[in-house]
Amino acid sequence: MSQDTFYFSGVITCNVVFHLHGFQYKYVLSFTYNITRFNKDLEDVTNIDIQNVNVASIAAIFIIILIIFKSISLPVILVSIIEFAIAVNMAVPYYQGVSLPFVASIVIGTIQLGATVDYAIVYTSRYLKERRNGKNKLEAVSIAHKSNMLSIITSALSLFAATYGVACYSQVDMIGSICTLLARGAVISMIVVLTLLPTMFLIFDKVICKTTGGMKHIDN
DSSP states (O other), X not given: OOHHHHHHHHHSOGGGHHHHHHXXXXXXXXHHHHHHHHHHHHHHHHHHHHHHXXXXXXXXXXXXXXXXXXXXXXXXXXXXXXXHHHHHHHHHHHHHTOOOOTTHHHHHHHHHHHHHHHHXXXXXXXXXHHHHTTOOHXXXXXXXXXXXXXHHHHHHHHHHHHHHHHHHHOOOHHHHHHHHHHHHHHHHHHHIIIIIHHHHHHHSHHHHHHHBTTOTTOOO
């Protein structure tokens, strides 16, 4: 029996130690079984929650971008960029062989989603503004990049510093793991928005102009 079991037995009165010992042995076995079953049920429920949260978050972001920019193509592009950044972040611990808390996917999927879409919306707004003002796609992307790069980097590094500091000093494994993911996710999101998003604008510029309100007349 474990030290915890002996400690529990020591609290009981000696007069009933024999009868209580047999009862407690059965109780410990039952308790261990229930904990195992509880963990399995919790893991199954969490997996379902992850799927539901991801679908709901993506749908909400898609609708918001659709309404704000009045575009069909931009929600697809931005959501794809965001999900790519999240996938890269979650792939790093997999290839490192690091196990994560079961709640990490939900936490990262929502917080990094919100942070990345913030960077992407700021960048996209300036790009669309310059295209409507008559700039060609290369000039619009260049202006958007130069005008928003500093603010995006500042915001991302602030989130990185805050979460990485907690990850370094926290003695709770779950908190440390989640904060490490958030810190790395902030940097990955920053890099993706500043490199991959402008590339997508240059490649799909014609599609964006044809599927965005107020830009269908733009040909150059």
